Amino acid sequence: MIKAVLGSFCLVLSAGAWAHGDVTPHPIDTSALPQLGEEWRDTNPYRGNKQVEEVGAEGYLHNCAGCHGLNAISGGIAPDLLLLSVxxxxxxxxxxxxxxxxxDEYFKNVVLHGKKTSSGRVTMPGYDGVFTQEAVWAVKAYIDARTLEENP
Ligand code: HEC
Structure with missing residues (x-):
C-alpha cells in the first residue's frame, strides 16, 4: 500500500519536477494524527499505525527522499535508512x-539536529522547529514499516 502510494509520486519525479531533489525542510501536517503533547518521548508511540505511516511516507518524500532515496531505498548519496533497524x-x-x-532516540536526535562533518560542514539539515514531535515519529513509523516490507 505504501509502495503503491509512492509509485505514483515516482511519475512526478521522472517528469522532472524535482530533478534536483528537494532538500529544504518542509513542515508535515500532523494535525489529523493522535497528538502526543509537549513533552518529547524517547520511543515511537505510533509504530504499526497505518494512518500514521502514510503521513510519514509523504513527509519522507518531501524532506528526506532527495538524499536518502525514494521509498527509503538509498541511491548512495546518504546512508540507507532501511539498514538502521534491519x-x-x-x-x-x-x-x-x-x-x-x-x-528511536538516535533517529529523533539525528532528525532534530542534523549531521555535520568534523570540520563543521552540514551534511544533513536539522528539522528542529520545523517538525512536530508527531512528524518525527510518523517518519520513523514509515521507515520501520518499509524495513519490514523489504525484509519479510
Ligand atoms: C541534504 C541531504 C539529506 C537530507 C535532506 C536528509 N538527510 Fe539524513 N543524512 C544525510 C547524510 C549525508 C547522512 C550521513 C551523515 C554523516 O553520517 O555524517 C545522514 C544521516 C541520517 C541518519 C543516520 C543514519 C545512520 O545510519 O546512522 C538518519 C537516521 C537520517 N539521516 C534520517 C533522515 C531523515 C528522516 C530525513 C528527512 C526528515 C533526512 N535524513 C534528510 C543526508 C540527508
Whole structure:
C-alpha cells in the first residue's frame, strides 16, 4: 500500500519536477494524527499505525527522499535508512518492538539536529522547529514499516 502510494509520486519525479531533489525542510501536517503533547518521548508511540505511516511516507518524500532515496531505498548519496533497524525484521512481538525502540532516540536526535562533518560542514539539515514531535515519529513509523516490507 505504501509502495503503491509512492509509485505514483515516482511519475512526478521522472517528469522532472524535482530533478534536483528537494532538500529544504518542509513542515508535515500532523494535525489529523493522535497528538502526543509537549513533552518529547524517547520511543515511537505510533509504530504499526497505518494512518500514521502514510503521513510519514509523504513527509519522507518531501524532506528526506532527495538524499536518502525514494521509498527509503538509498541511491548512495546518504546512508540507507532501511539498514538502521534491519536486525529487528527477523524478530517478532515484544522483542521486535524493543529492537525498533533502541533506534528511536538516535533517529529523533539525528532528525532534530542534523549531521555535520568534523570540520563543521552540514551534511544533513536539522528539522528542529520545523517538525512536530508527531512528524518525527510518523517518519520513523514509515521507515520501520518499509524495513519490514523489504525484509519479510
Ligand atoms: C541534504 C541531504 C539529506 C537530507 C535532506 C536528509 N538527510 Fe539524513 N543524512 C544525510 C547524510 C549525508 C547522512 C550521513 C551523515 C554523516 O553520517 O555524517 C545522514 C544521516 C541520517 C541518519 C543516520 C543514519 C545512520 O545510519 O546512522 C538518519 C537516521 C537520517 N539521516 C534520517 C533522515 C531523515 C528522516 C530525513 C528527512 C526528515 C533526512 N535524513 C534528510 C543526508 C540527508
Amino acid at each position: 536486525d529487528c525484521a527477523s524478530m517478532s512481538g515484544d522483542g521486535q518492538e524493543s529492537c525498533f525502540q533502541e533506534n
